[in-house]
Amino acid sequence: MRYTLLTTTTLLLLLLLLPGGTTSLLFKPTFPFISLFSSSSSSSITPDPFRPPPQPLPTTPSPPTTKEEEEEEYKYFIEPGTSESLTHYDARFFASVLPLGPLRTQALHSLIKSYLLTLTSLQVPTWLAHGTLLGWFWNGRIMPWDWDLDVQLSSSSLSQLSLSHNYTFWTLDGNMTREGEEGGRYLFDINPFYDRERGEGVNVIDARWVDTLTGLFVDITGVKERDETEGDGEGGEGKGVWSCKNWHRYHTREIWPLRETVFEGVKARVPWDFERVLAAEYGVKALVGMEWEGHRWDKGMKEWVRIPEPEETQMEKEWS
Ligand SMILES: *[C@@H]1O[C@H](CO)[C@@H](O)[C@H](O)[C@H]1NC(C)=O
Ligand SMILES: *[C@@H]1O[C@H](CO)[C@@H](O)[C@H](O)[C@H]1NC(C)=O
DSSP states (O other): OOOTTOOHHHHHHHHHHSTTOHHHHTTSTTSHHHHHHTTSGGGOOEEOSOOOOOSOOTTSOOOOOSHHHHHTOOOOSOOSOSSTTGGGBOGGGOOSOOOTTHHHHHHHHHHHHHHHHHHHHTTOOOEEOHHHHHHHHHHSSOOTTOOOEEEEEEHHHHHHHHHHTTTEEEOTTSOEEOTTSTTOOEEEEEOTTTTSOOTTSTTOOOEEEEETTTOBEEEEEEEBOOOTTSTTTTSOOSTTEEEOTTOOEEEHHHHSSOEEEEETTEEEEEOTTHHHHHHHHHOTHHHHOOEETTEEEETTTTEEEEOOOOHHHHHHHHHO
16 A cells, blocks of 8 residues: 555554554544434444445446557546636536535535435445545535545446446436436436546546536546556556555455445445545544634534634735
């Protein structure tokens, strides 16, 4: 494993933070979400029975064999622009940038809720990843400054879904509609290049769950045990190491068995060793730091609260 973000100091910190392994921590009230969720009956964190999924189905399309086939690859998911704010929208459904505030918060909430409910109804295991997992870690919610949402599933689940549910539209309560039908709000779209190796990196997102009203989306990536021989050699390390196309690597034991939990009020799953996954990606500081992106953690409310701009800055603004 390449934990490039971890320095010796942070590793030591991590060891201090995780006495006797990560599971013991779960039963101490050190994590904000434990007390938040303990009042709700559906919120207890328990391992779920899913084991690492089987190898990809035999029906998985075979990777390209000739140079010409390889060259056919083009970027599948298109965003309306390359600026920081525009890369969070799907060009097909983009109307305008939603500023940070209740409308965007509501849109993101419904987005992840609809995705999680749908995959639960399809009985396909999926789990929170990256910034979305970090938001869950703190209070089971999307961080107020977050733009998009990230989830993962196994590449074999993705293969199954590509055969049965690609390009389907869903309403929030989980009912499927056909394209153009009244009520279709969320699109589940699987990248035709999902099963290829990284290549130029234009198709590292394997699938998207898109809000057809706002264009905001959930990025979906598949993880599998990649051979060393595959792709550019940066691939995986074979058995026991799962990776996405963008070189995020996980040991089997870090992900499975998945833990059942609650995110944004709905049933969700997270990797077994979520602390290690998060510390590897963001550093231990992301699990203990109380101030990020102009927000401060409010211990009482268990929420990220926007730090008001200093009065001087306000005055300067008024004078300018
Ligand atoms: C979704 O399906 C359920 C069960 O079949 C049904 O009761 C409900 O009315 C449907 N909702 C919509 C919006 O079609
Ligand atoms: C999913 O459907 C869309 C729309 O038909 C298509 O462009 C895309 O190639 C499909 N993806 C897969 C994996 O078949």
